[in-house]
Amino acid sequence: MSQYKFDTKMVHSGYQVEPTTKSVTPPLYLTNAYQFDDSQFAQELFELKQGGNIYTRLQNPTNDILEARVADLDGGVGALSFASGHAAIFNTMINLASEGDEVVASNAIYGGAINMLGVTLKRLGITVKFVDPDDLNAWEANISEKTRALFFEVVGNPNANVADIEAICKIGRRHGIPVIADSTFTTPYLCRPIEFGADFVIHSATKFLGGHSTVMxxxxxxxxxxxFKGNERFPLYNEPDQSYHGIVFADLGPTAFISRLRALITRDLGACLSPFNAFMLLQGIETLSLRMQRHCENADKVVAFLASNDSVSFINYPSLPDSPYKALADKYLPNGVGSVFTFGLKGGKETGRKFIDSLQLLKHVANVGDVRSLVIHPATTTHSQLSAEQLKAAGISEETVRLSIGLEDTEDIIADLDQAIKKAVK
Known part of the structure; x- marks a missing residue:
């Protein structure tokens, strides 16, 4: 659908009317197995000599539609869905790195991801070096002959820092290292990292793509x-794979990464997405641009209210005139900077707690990207695994409160914030 624009693709990409039932909407295929034409066809499927459905752990027709749609929206050649955004990150990392290898990652990312990369991958023998994403020299300085990937969030969790995508990608390209951009907070509507040089893009579809807090x-x-072909950093792709009769994945060209991720990593670890969840995510994506526009509009108005409130000590929102990320936001996020950001109230941690506990409309949950407005205290919840040093490096203080602004009437959101602030600072 290359001739169509974004809003058309988000409704139609990846699906043609199913020939048997003529269903206009993508069907939900709740099946785990598929009948093979004959023995020879089955053998060729398992040898990757033939395309087709084998088992739903590897692919499913409903999931195929979701993957094709998101790939089209992001400008990629293919995509693969997983049971969660966390699974997408983990599977991507071990599709590139093995024991003894290294990854360089931003320290301004979701706390659970820092734990997974810094602790769990370490147990597998993969070392992750965390850097300040704004310090381009730090990215360069931490690259070694063992480095297999660079990883960052386009808009960081929780403080909405904006990564210099193009600059980081140039560093990766200079060293022959793939760059992974997590675009969860931005979705393809606000930013398409591939256009700025990213090699792989990750989404936690649980958030804005689904948009309704219903499925992971x-x-x-x-x-x-x-x-990958001829790149000495990646013997995984350039040496014959014993589990697939000696196939050399680098020989698959542009689809080498996604093919290996599906055929080998997902086959062995099994973190596949449920077809039902894929079906629900497709429903969400059909309204993606409309929701993202409203999310951004509402967030702008809420930020304006907070900026005028004398009880607010700081706001981390990249489109503010005094934000250190204003120029990057203008470059990479012309349609809006999203609706997840942080702020603080004068009075510190206890004032922040009182504020959260006084809210009536906003929901206190460990999620973002919902049609509902959400709130949480990162230091004691989403980023509580981090040490004091890690929290400081990520710019998370005890008074930091994270908001995810939803689609309610802005006057109601602001009224709830106002009454909660007054109670907290009284």
């Missing part, structure tokens, strides 16, 4: 631009 899901999009 993760998606990895392959740009098809990273060349």
């Amino acid at each position: 899901g993760g998606i990895v999009v392959d740009s098809g631009n990273f060349v």
Whole structure:
């Protein structure tokens, strides 16, 4: 659907009317197995010589539609869905790195991801070096001959820092290292990292893509631009794979990464997305641009209210004139900077607690990207696994409160924030 624009693709990409039932909407295929044409066809499927459905752990027709749609929206050659955004990150990492390898990652990311990368991957023998995403020299300085990937969030969790996508991608390209951009907070509507050089894009579809706090899901999009063939950093792709009769994945060209991720990593670890969840995510994506526009509009108005409130000590929102990320936001996020950001109240931690406990409309939950407005205290919840040093490096203080602004009437959101602030600082 390359001739169509974004809003058309989000409704139609990946699906043609099913020939048997003529269903206009993508069907939900609740099946785990598929009948093979004959023995020879089955053998060729398992040898990756033939395309087709084998088992729903590897692919499913409903999931295929979701993957094709998100790949099209992001400008990639293919995508693969997972049971969660966390699974998408983990599977991507071990599709690139093995014991003894290294990854360089931003320290301004979701706390659970820092724990997974810094603790769980470490147990597997993969070392992750965390850097300040704004310090381009730090990215360069932490690259070694063992580095297999660079990883960052386009808009960081929780403080809404904006990564210099193009600059980081140039560093990766200079060293022959793929760059992974987590675009969960931005979605393809606000930013398409592949256009700025990213090799792979990750989404926690649980958030804005689904948009309604109903199902979990993760998606990895392959740009098809990273060349594994002949790259000495990646013997996994250039040496015959014993589990697939000696296939050399680098020989698959633009689809090498996504093919290996599906055929080998997902086959062995099994973190596949439920077809039902894929069906629900497709429903969410059909209204993605409309929701993201409203999310951004509402967030702008809420930020304006907070900026005028004398009880507010700081706001981390990248489109503010005095934000250190204003220029990057203008460059990478012309349609809006999203609706997840942080702020603080004068009075510190206890005032922040009182504020959260006084809210009536906003929901106190460990999620973002919902049609509902949400609130949480990162230091004691989403980023509580981090040490004091890690929290400081990520710019998270005891008074930091994270908001995810939803689609309610802005006057109601602001009224709830106002009454909660007054109670907290009284």
